[in-house]
Amino acid sequence: MEPYEKNTIYVVGDAKTAVNNPITLQFNAYFIAFVIDAEHEVIVDAGASTTLEVTNQFVRSLFTGYSMKLGAEPMIEEINRRYHGSSQKAMIVAWKDAFKKYQQIKSPDGI
Numbered sequence: 001m002e003p004y005e006k007n008t009i010y011v012v013g014d015a016k017t018a019v020n021n022p023i024t025l026q027f028n029a030y031f032i033a034f035v036i037d038a039e040h041e042v043i044v045d046a047g048a049s050t051t052l053e054v055t056n057q058f059v060r061s062l063f064t065g066y067s068m069k070l071g072a073e074p075m076i077e078e079i080n081r082r083y084h085g086s087s088q089k090a091m092i093v094a095w096k097d098a099f100k101k102y103q104q105i106k107s108p109d110g111i
Contacts, residue, residue: 007039009105013098015090030090034063034098038106041068048091055085068106072099 046063
């Protein structure tokens with residue numbers, strides 16, 4: 001894979017998962033990482049703490065290309081509509097956490 005462009009930033013959101021969730025057993029938490037084009041405010045790559053590669057591929061396809069300018073809510077609706085894994089709620093919490101961090105970064109005191 002090519003290195004990411006210089007105008008990208010890396011943001012991670014995290015959340016707790018259910019005790020019986022395999023992700024909790026493997027990672028002790030649920031997290032999603034985003035590489036965001038800061039100039040265009042678009043997610044260019046994403047990955048999550050998952051136990052199956054197909055899940056990680058699905059998560060990547062769910063978030064890649066999303067415009068951060070749209071806000072957090074449209075993606076929450078998309079997650080509810082498309083992702084029906086046991087960590088759906090944790091994914092939403094991690095997304096909200098990452099989005100909040102992104103907003104802080106983009107604030108006048110950030111980048």
